[in-house]
Amino acid sequence: MSTDPITLFSEWLVEAEASEPNDPNAVALATANAEGQPAVRMVLLKGHDATGFIFYTNQQSRKADDLTADPKAALLFHWKSLRRQVRVEGSVSVVDDATADAYFASRSRVSQLAAWASDQSRPLPDHGTLSARLQEVTRRFEDMDVPRPPHWSGYRVSPTSIEFWRDGAHRLHERRLFTREGDRWSEGLLYP
Numbered sequence: 001m002s003t004d005p006i007t008l009f010s011e012w013l014v015e016a017e018a019s020e021p022n023d024p025n026a027v028a029l030a031t032a033n034a035e036g037q038p039a040v041r042m043v044l045l046k047g048h049d050a051t052g053f054i055f056y057t058n059q060q061s062r063k064a065d066d067l068t069a070d071p072k073a074a075l076l077f078h079w080k081s082l083r084r085q086v087r088v089e090g091s092v093s094v095v096d097d098a099t100a101d102a103y104f105a106s107r108s109r110v111s112q113l114a115a116w117a118s119d120q121s122r123p124l125p126d127h128g129t130l131s132a133r134l135q136e137v138t139r140r141f142e143d144m145d146v147p148r149p150p151h152w153s154g155y156r157v158s159p160t161s162i163e164f165w166r167d168g169a170h171r172l173h174e175r176r177l178f179t180r181e182g183d184r185w186s187e188g189l190l191y192p
C-alpha cells in the first residue's frame, strides 16, 4: 500500500473518477474571515501534486477576501459511491501567472467570458444585469482570445495534514492521518 499521501490521494481520485456520477473533483473549501467566521463552499480541484491542491476562482469573491485575511484553508472530499472522505488542511497561496494563464486558456470561451461578466459574490440586482454584462464582454473580446481577467486566478492549498477516511463495519472506520514534518510525511492512525 502507498505511504506517500499525494500518491494515495491520486489513487483515490482515479477510483472516484470511475465511480462518482459527476464531479469527482468537487471539494468543499473552508475558510475563515478576519473575525474567525468560518464559511464553506464547493470548488473544483484542477490540479494536485506534492506542492498542493489547486482550484480557480474570482479574487474579489468572499473566499478570496477570507484567504487574504487568513491564508489558511481546509478541504473536504466526500466520495459517496466509495464511502470515503479526504480531509486536507494547509496554508494557501496564489498560483503563478503562467499557471493561471494556462488553465484559463483551457476553459471554454463562454466560461472565459463568464469570468469577466461575473462580479462573483457581489449583490446582483437581477438576471438581466448579468446577461447584459455577458453580452458586453462578448462584444469587447470579439475576434480575439479572451485574456485572463486580472481578478481571476488559482489558489494552491499546501497541505500540512491529510487524513484518509474509509468506511468500516459498525462505524469502526479506518482513519489514516499524514502530518507534514519539514519535507517529510509521518503517518498515524486515529480512532474512528
Ligand SMILES: Cc1cc2nc3c(=O)[nH]c(=O)nc-3n(C[C@H](O)[C@H](O)[C@H](O)COP(=O)(O)O)c2cc1C
Binding pocket: 023, 026, 039, 041, 042, 043, 044, 045, 055, 056, 057, 058, 061, 062, 063, 064, 120, 121
Ligand atoms: C460542484 C461545485 C463546484 C464549484 N466549483 C467552483 C470553482 O471551482 N470555482 C468557483 O469560483 N466557484 C465554484 N463553485 C461555486 C462556489 O461554490 C461558490 O458559489 C462561489 O465560488 C462563491 O463563493 P464565495 O462567495 O464563498 O466566494 C462551485 C459550486 C459547486 C456546487
Ligand SMILES: Cc1ncc(COP(=O)(O)O)c(CN)c1O
Binding pocket: 044, 056, 057, 107, 111
Ligand atoms: C464560478 C466557477 N468558476 C470556476 C469553476 C471551475 O470549473 P471550470 O474552470 O471547469 O469552469 C466553476 C465550476 N463549477 C465555477 O462554478
